[in-house]
Amino acid sequence: MIDVKNLTVRFGGVVALNQLTLKITDDVVGLIGPNGAGKTTLTNALSGFVTVASGSASVNGLNLIDMAPHQRSRWGLARSFQKVQIVSDLTVEDHLATVLDAKGANRSLRDKAIVRALDYAGILSVRRVRGVDLNPFQRRLTEIAKCLVGAPRVILLDEPGGGLSETEMKELRKVILGIHPEFGAQILLVDHDVELIRDVCTSTAVLDFGKLIAYGPTAEVLEDEVVKAAYLGRMGAAND
Ligand SMILES: Nc1ncnc2c1ncn2[C@@H]1O[C@H](COP(=O)(O)OP(=O)(O)OP(=O)(O)O)[C@@H](O)[C@H]1O
Numbered sequence: 575m576i577d578v579k580n581l582t583v584r585f586g587g588v589v590a591l592n593q594l595t596l597k598i599t600d601d602v603v604g605l606i607g608p609n610g611a612g613k614t615t616l617t618n619a620l621s622g623f624v625t626v627a628s629g630s631a632s633v634n635g636l637n638l639i640d641m642a643p644h645q646r647s648r649w650g651l652a653r654s655f656q657k658v659q660i661v662s663d664l665t666v667e668d669h670l671a672t673v674l675d676a677k678g679a680n681r682s683l684r685d686k687a688i689v690r691a692l693d694y695a696g697i698l699s700v701r702r703v704r705g706v707d708l709n710p711f712q713r714r715l716t717e718i719a720k721c722l723v724g725a726p727r728v729i730l731l732d733e734p735g736g737g738l739s740e741t742e743m744k745e746l747r748k749v750i751l752g753i754h755p756e757f758g759a760q761i762l763l764v765d766h767d768v769e770l771i772r773d774v775c776t777s778t779a780v781l782d783f784g785k786l787i788a789y790g791p792t793a794e795v796l797e798d799e800v801v802k803a804a805y806l807g808r809m810g811a812a813n814d
């Protein structure tokens with residue numbers, strides 16, 4: 575469970591998260607909201623990539639705020655980045671090995687864990703391909719596979735569907751749907767693709783200007799008039 579209480583994050587005069595309180599209990603939960611709503615800031619605050627001004631955040635009862643990012647990762651908090659973090663010179667399997675090294679994972683179990691994650695994500699065949707030679711979808715899947723090695727307990731996925739084709743989205747949907755049953759981790763999924771959120775998230779939270787404007791069963795939230803006005807309306811306008 576992810577428990578956020580009165581969490582505030584500021585960047586100069588911008589209040590990116592404004593006294594946010596949110597209890598995430600379902601296995602797969604969506605996080606949506608217009609551009610600049612604070613979604614990435616929340617994933618950054620939970621994973622330790624930004625400094626929190628006030629408030630608290632815990633996972634399964636463990637207070638995160640005073641922990642360094644690597645300690646959170648060791649505990650089993652994994653996150654993907656909206657802008658994929660693929661290193662040109664590292665192979666796909668090197669990327670996963672780096673995660674395990676940072677966690678101090680047992681060497682003898684390393685290869686098995688890497689193969690399992692890559693096989694699950696459908697990119698085992700490119701395990702020895704370097705980052706520079708991967709296509710955008712393989713980069714995304716590598717980013718996700720990095721979250722799957724080393725016994726994740728909570729996975730934060732920041733717009734894994736960004737820039738993918740319809741066929742790739744279908745594949746991605748299957749991958750995300752299977753993560754909880756296969757790896758047992760709780761997932762917070764940030765995405766602008768409402769169909770993806772509808773398909774995989776039982777409940778969904780909506781942010782706008784750093785505040786929670788709706789939270790509940792996904793189908794209900796997506797029909798909420800306030801959400802439609804704040805999010806879907808503006809997204810529609812943005813797509814015109
Ligand atoms: N490092 C930073 N420095 C200054 N301002 C920032 C920084 N990161 C985020 N912000 C600001 O904080 C607010 C929230 O940004 P955030 O990236 O969390 O939004 P988002 O919901 O992830 O948007 P998007 O859908 O575009 O990814 C925005 O006003 C953004 O400009």
Ligand SMILES: [Mg+2]
Binds near residue numbers: 656
């Ligand atoms: Mg973002």
